[in-house]
Amino acid sequence: MLDLAEDLLRWVEEGRGFAVATVVGVTGSAPRGPGAALAVDSEGTVIGSVSGGCVEGAVYELCAQALRDGRSVVEQFGYDDEDAFAVGLTCGGTIEVLVTPVTADAPARGLLRSALAAAAEAAPVALVRVAAGPPELLGGALLVRPTGAGEGTLGGTPELAAAAVAQARPLLEAGSTGTIAVGEDGSYCPGGLTLLVETSTPPPRMIVFGAVDFAAALVRAGKLLGYHVTVCDARPVFATRARHPEADEVVVDWPHRYLRRTTTDARTALCVLTHDAKFDVPLLQEALRLPVAFVGAMGSRRTHEDRARRLREAGVSEAELARLRSPIGLDLGARTAGETALSIAAEIVATRRGGTGTPLTGSASPIHHEERESGALLTRGAVRSTPRTG
Structure with missing residues (x-):
């Protein structure tokens, strides 16, 4: 209702x-x-x-x-x-x-x-x-x-x-x-x-760090999924309402500083698109220690390895590092900004719903993953639930 x-x-x-x-x-x-x-x-x-x-x-x-x-x-x-x-x-x-x-x-x-x-x-x-x-x-x-x-x-x-x-x-x-x-x-x-x-x-929050061209496409995808989307970048020339008109908020601030002062919860998705160590490392140090739903970072596999090394040197534990989705997105063969945003959005949905990201054709796994809980006896402390998206 x-x-x-x-x-x-x-x-x-x-x-x-x-x-x-x-x-x-x-x-x-x-x-x-x-x-x-x-x-x-x-x-x-x-x-x-x-x-x-x-x-x-x-x-x-x-x-x-x-x-x-x-x-x-x-x-x-x-x-x-x-x-x-x-x-x-x-x-x-x-x-x-x-x-x-x-x-x-x-x-x-x-x-x-x-x-x-x-x-x-x-x-x-x-x-x-x-x-x-x-x-x-x-x-x-x-x-x-x-x-x-x-x-x-x-x-x-x-x-x-x-x-x-x-x-x-x-x-x-x-x-x-x-x-x-x-x-x-x-x-x-x-x-x-x-x-x-x-x-x-x-609605749950999606915070996109890095006001790059990919960010504008990801904002549209996030809005489609029902997120309240914020774009944050320390560079005022890029973090503008004109470049990201569909975002709910556009913030000019250092990413790690903004993450410290803003509100997140267990439904929040954090997407790091800067692929620049001076932004990424302090930001991911903060992000990987928060109880959020998703932390992903853009970059090549070489960028990821360098980023992971820097994070370890900064004191990030292996358990914390294991939460990082990097390179961000599912393998769709994406090339354009829109395709890349789709691959990121798809990984966020798969993470939230427990999906595998594999084609349904030929798969024996349930299409609607809630049915894994069907028939469960509902007793004290046992709740069958369906998360909302806003």
């Missing part, structure tokens, strides 16, 4: 009634993960998607029915071996979809408006709903912010709400959407309730 925040917030403010279908579970190969949503308003307008087209017609009908009868339902869609043209996922997986009506007088409408408003402004917020459990609990919603108690109700005990808040916070901190299993009394026992935790956080 939160991935449709801007449109749904407009519908709420216009007083429209609508129903939202949200993916709450995935088994096997499926095009979209938990949190993907499709919404239908009272006039039949559709936004969003839960499957990339496979079951959208059937989900549309479920939303229309929910608007008519005012009841939340959970429906499962899977592949039909006997009739590939029947309603189902022809990619072979199974998804569970929670359909929730949001009428003009729905008790949770005000709470949903708060959640949607926060998500539309990229403020950190989590929305918790019952994805599996007694039908009377399917319509509840709980809003969780980084601090404070939860807002709203799941319709159960206070212990359930407290457990939901406690379990939602780690997902919110990680910027992930996933499901957790709890008992109706708030205990962490399997076989009770399954809660969907949707999170909205500010």
